[in-house]
Amino acid sequence: MKFIPLLFLIISLLLQSSVLSLPLVLLVIIVITVVYKNYFVFVLAFIFGILLDILSFKTIGFSPVFFSIIIFLILMYERKFEIQTNYFVIFSSALGSFLFIIFYGYGNLILGTIVSVGIGVLMFRVFRTGIIDKMVE
Amino acid sequence: MQKRQGIIYVFLVFLAVSVVVFLFFKLPFLKPVSSLTQAIFSPITSTIHSFFSFGQNQQVKTLQQENMYLSKRLVDQAKLLADNKALRDQFAVSIPKSENLVAANIVGSPSFVPGVTLPENYILDKGQRDGVKIGQAVIYKDNLVGKIISVSYGFSKVELLTNSSFSITSQTLQTNSLGVAKGQGGGEIILDNVLLSQNLKQDDLVITKGDVGTNGVGFLPNLILGKIISINKNPSDLFQTAKIKTLLDFTKLFSVFIVKSL
Numbered sequence: 349m350k351f352i353p354l355l356f357l358i359i360s361l362l363l364q365s366s367v368l369s370l371p372l373v374l375l376v377i378i379v380i381t382v383v384y385k386n387y388f389v390f391v392l393a394f395i396f397g398i399l400l401d402i403l404s405f406k407t408i409g410f411s412p413v414f415f416s417i418i419i420f421l422i423l424m425y426e427r428k429f430e431i432q433t434n435y436f437v438i439f440s441s442a443l444g445s446f447l448f449i450i451f452y453g454y455g456n457l458i459l460g461t462i463v464s465v466g467i468g469v470l471m472f473r474v475f476r477t478g479i480i481d482k483m484v485e
Numbered sequence: 486m487q488k489r490q491g492i493i494y495v496f497l498v499f500l501a502v503s504v505v506v507f508l509f510f511k512l513p514f515l516k517p518v519s520s521l522t523q524a525i526f527s528p529i530t531s532t533i534h535s536f537f538s539f540g541q542n543q544q545v546k547t548l549q550q551e552n553m554y555l556s557k558r559l560v561d562q563a564k565l566l567a568d569n570k571a572l573r574d575q576f577a578v579s580i581p582k583s584e585n586l587v588a589a590n591i592v593g594s595p596s597f598v599p600g601v602t603l604p605e606n607y608i609l610d611k612g613q614r615d616g617v618k619i620g621q622a623v624i625y626k627d628n629l630v631g632k633i634i635s636v637s638y639g640f641s642k643v644e645l646l647t648n649s650s651f652s653i654t655s656q657t658l659q660t661n662s663l664g665v666a667k668g669q670g671g672g673e674i675i676l677d678n679v680l681l682s683q684n685l686k687q688d689d690l691v692i693t694k695g696d697v698g699t700n701g702v703g704f705l706p707n708l709i710l711g712k713i714i715s716i717n718k719n720p721s722d723l724f725q726t727a728k729i730k731t732l733l734d735f736t737k738l739f740s741v742f743i744v745k746s747l
Contacts (some may be wrong), residue, residue, distance in 0.1 A: 359506025366530035366593040366608075387491070390499045398506065402519045403526055404595070405608065405635045405642040416503060420496040424489070444726045455605065455649075455670050456597045 353380045357419035371448040375468040383475045440466030506704045521636030531592040537599035550722045559590045559626045586742040603672035607643040629708040658690040674729040701746030
């Protein structure tokens with residue numbers, strides 16, 4: 349089951365760098381952080397951030413910095429809020445997507461943020477289902 | 486408290502590493518790493534891009550190509566008429582010659598919704614090893630596509646003329662009105678900074694004025710930007726503007742040509 353987050357990251361990286369101007373990699377990173385709450389997500393964020401910048405011809409290093417800050421904020425608020433809820437995923441996806449679309453210079457800011465939130469919540473429910481299955485096993 | 490400190494330490498480590506990468510990736514000896522990565526992923530991104538560029542009705546495609554060919558003939562005819570009126574033996578008409586063109590395939594074109602919204606950048610499979618430089622024009626059948634804004638060893642990035650960061654001096658074909666064509670994003674271009682005293686006509690073609698630097702890199706004159714679809718002329722304004730529609734469908738292009746230095 350733990351290969352599924354990696355698979356999602358690879359697919360989102362390929363889609364974002366070739367055809368879509370949505371922060372898919374960021375959304376997967378947020379969902380993985382919320383669901384697994386593991387420090388390893390920093391490693392994934394770093395690696396896939398570098399790859400995203402290389403494939404998108406952006407300034408290399410910008411995405412890992414951005415992703416690290418988002419993960420840090422989520423993990424810092426873990427104790428204060430219940431983060432494994434749809435509401436938190438909506439909030440973090442909206443905020444992260446909004447800022448990422450601005451910094452990356454993608455168009456369709458409002459619509460892109462709304463679509464990103466939808467994708468983020470959908471992925472969160474998929475990953476949550478995976479955790480429930482593991483608990484049942 | 487301990488866990489909180491752990492999070493802070495891990496975050497600071499990765500932040501520091503990311504900043505180091507940001508600073509050192511500009512060094513030339515690390516560029517082969519990014520070029521190799523692009524080369525590895527290029528076949529996959531190219532396949533994905535091709536998959537999302539939906540098939541097109543053959544008749545529509547034929548009509549579009551015929552339209553572009555006729556527009557080119559129109560430009561050529563206008564130039565010939567101008568040649569007959571003026572002494573041309575001391576001037577050369579600059580047309581992109583085939584030996585100055587590098588054919589490049591589009592391996593990536595991020596857009597919001599593929600096939601619905603329009604891309605604003607292309608990733609091409611030609612780079613420094615093929616003589617591509619920043620600032621070179623990218624064309625397709627005498628139509629300007631955009632300019633090179635970023636180059637790696639094997640790939641390059643094109644800023645399309647519909648991108649909100651793009652602008653170029655231009656003129657209209659029939660009335661020779663000068664202006665600045667500016668991308669507006671979302672597939673739109675406007676012709677701005679046109680004096681009120683100058684005449685704009687609907688359906689008139691807009692072509693490049695020519696902007697080649699001393700290193701031979703830049704935009705040749707008489708490249709087609711698009712067609713005027715509406716004019717906004719207000720006597721109280723300093724300038725008049727016009728909306729331009731490009732003759733190209735950026736969602737359907739698979740290959741373009743880079744104009745190397747002359």
